[in-house]
Amino acid sequence: MRLSSIEVRLIKLTLVRPFETSFGRTDARIVPLVRMVADGVEGWGEIVADHEPLFSSETITTAQHVLADCFIPALLSQPLSSVDDVAAALRRFKGHQMAKAGLELAFMDLAARSRGVSIREAIGGTRDRVPVGVSLGIEKTVPMLVDQVLAHVAQGYQRIKLKIKPGWDLDVVRTVREVPMPRGPAVVAGNYLVVESADRFHVLDVSDRFNPIEVGGAALPPTPGVVAADGDGVLVAHAGAVDRLDISNPVHPQMTKTAMTARAPMQIHAAGGKVVIADRYALRVYGEATAAPQQPPARMRPTRR
Numbered sequence: 001m002r003l004s005s006i007e008v009r010l011i012k013l014t015l016v017r018p019f020e021t022s023f024g025r026t027d028a029r030i031v032p033l034v035r036m037v038a039d040g041v042e043g044w045g046e047i048v049a050d051h052e053p054l055f056s057s058e059t060i061t062t063a064q065h066v067l068a069d070c071f072i073p074a075l076l077s078q079p080l081s082s083v084d085d086v087a088a089a090l091r092r093f094k095g096h097q098m099a100k101a102g103l104e105l106a107f108m109d110l111a112a113r114s115r116g117v118s119i120r121e122a123i124g125g126t127r128d129r130v131p132v133g134v135s136l137g138i139e140k141t142v143p144m145l146v147d148q149v150l151a152h153v154a155q156g157y158q159r160i161k162l163k164i165k166p167g168w169d170l171d172v173v174r175t176v177r178e179v180p181m182p183r184g185p186a187v188v189a190g191n192y193l194v195v196e197s198a199d200r201f202h203v204l205d206v207s208d209r210f211n212p213i214e215v216g217g218a219a220l221p222p223t224p225g226v227v228a229a230d231g232d233g234v235l236v237a238h239a240g241a242v243d244r245l246d247i248s249n250p251v252h253p254q255m256t257k258t259a260m261t262a263r264a265p266m267q268i269h270a271a272g273g274k275v276v277i278a279d280r281y282a283l284r285v286y287g288e289a290t291a292a293p294q295q296p297p298a299r300m301r302p303t304r305r
Contacts, residue, residue, distance in 0.1 A: 001114070002079045005037045006072045006103070008047075008064060017148075019137040022165035023054045032060055034067075036106040043110025047102035056098065063099040071096075071103060083108050133159025138168055142175050149179050154193050154204055154212035189229045192250050196220065196227070201234075203250045216251045228268035235270060237262040242277065260286050 014028045032047040049058040074089050086107045090100050112122040120128075134157045139145040149160055162176060187194045191207040192215075203216040221238045228235045234245040235258075242260035247253045260277060262268070267278045275286040 001038050001081060001111070003036060003038045003076055005035075006067075006075060006106075007035045008067055009033045009035060010060070017137075020139075021137060021163045030060060032063055032102065034102045034106040036103070036110050038110060039114065041110060041114045043106045043108070043113055045102040045105030045107070045109060047098055049098045058096060058098045062096065063102070066093065066096045066099050067103070071099060075103065080107065083111070131158045133157055133161060135161040135163065137163050138165060142172055145172065146176065146179055149176055150204070150212050150214075153179075153195065154206045187227050187229050187234050189232060189234055189247055192247055194227070194234045194245065194247065201245060201253070203247055203253055205250065216247070216249075216253050218245060218253045218255055221255065228270055230270035230275065235260075235268050235275065237268060237277070242268070242275075260284070 009032070011031050011033060012028055013031050015026065019026045030051055032049065034045040034047065036043045036045070047060075047063050049056065049060050049063050051060055053059050070093055071090055074093075075086065078085075078089060080086055080089070083104050086104050087100070090103070093100075108119055108122065112119045115122065119125075134152050136145065136148050136152070139148065145162075152160065160176070162173060164172065188206070191205060193204045193206045193212065195202045195204065200220055201218045202214055203218075204212040205215050206212045221236060221243055227237070230244065232246070232248045234247065236243050236245055236255075240261055242258050242262050244256050244258055245253050246256060260275065261284070262277045269276045273287065277284045277286070
């Protein structure tokens with residue numbers, strides 16, 4: 001593949017919420033985007049350098065310089081067959097890893113688009129979703145930060161990173177650590193999010209996803225395992241059994257027994273009036289949450305390796 005053009009575009013991105021760190025407060029970002037073209041197909045990459053060298057020695061200005069004077073001429077002067085060729089062509093230039101990464105990302109996008117596949121498929125990925133975290137800035141008060149933590153947990157973020165500075169550090173972290181956080185994936189049932197903490201389930205009303213409100217809770221059963229949404233309730237596998245947390249009254253959720261069993265459960269799925277439980281010993285299909293398994297159950301033995 002021989003590239004026909006590479007250009008850098010600067011866009012201004014207004015943040016949904018101001019982001020404050022120990023370096024200062026930011027309301028918007030200038031983002032350098034790399035556009036790479038070959039055979040009428042384009043690919044895009046982002047350079048994550050900031051306007052000033054506060055977090056890193058690289059800046060938008062230094063990236064523009066090395067791209068225009070060094071990196072882009074080097075890539076346009078030779079054919080490239082893979083992202084390894086891009087890295088090899090830039091290897092003689094020292095430093096500027098953010099600028100180099102922007103070019104590599106653009107080439108990966110271009111190569112994938114040329115083949116008519118996603119980047120995930122191009123690099124051999126199999127999952128269509130990956131767990132992600134979020135970095136939260138310094139707020140005016142600790143309760144405002146806690147509200148942001150709860151809002152992002154409700155949106156499915158599984159890791160929370162906090163920015164700190166002198167005077168906004170240990171006490172803030174201690175307070176946030178007391179906020180109920182999921183030990184595993186959170187479960188959404190209707191307009192409610194069910195989150196596991198150390199000793200109980202917390203039911204949060206997420207009808208306004210930016211302002212979740214905890215409305216109820218229930219004690220965890222012994223050794224809780226896999227959970228799954230089931231209508232207006234949540235199925236909970238534990239100690240060989242499957243119970244159901246009924247949240248039709250979310251203020252006072254009730255845990256009830258079912259006839260379902262699960263030994264070392266790996267996955268539970270409920271849909272269309274059926275519940276499928278996969279464990280290390282069998283694949284069980286149930287008609288209703290409180291009914292006996294359909295006969296004969298479909299069994300799946302593990303393969304010895």
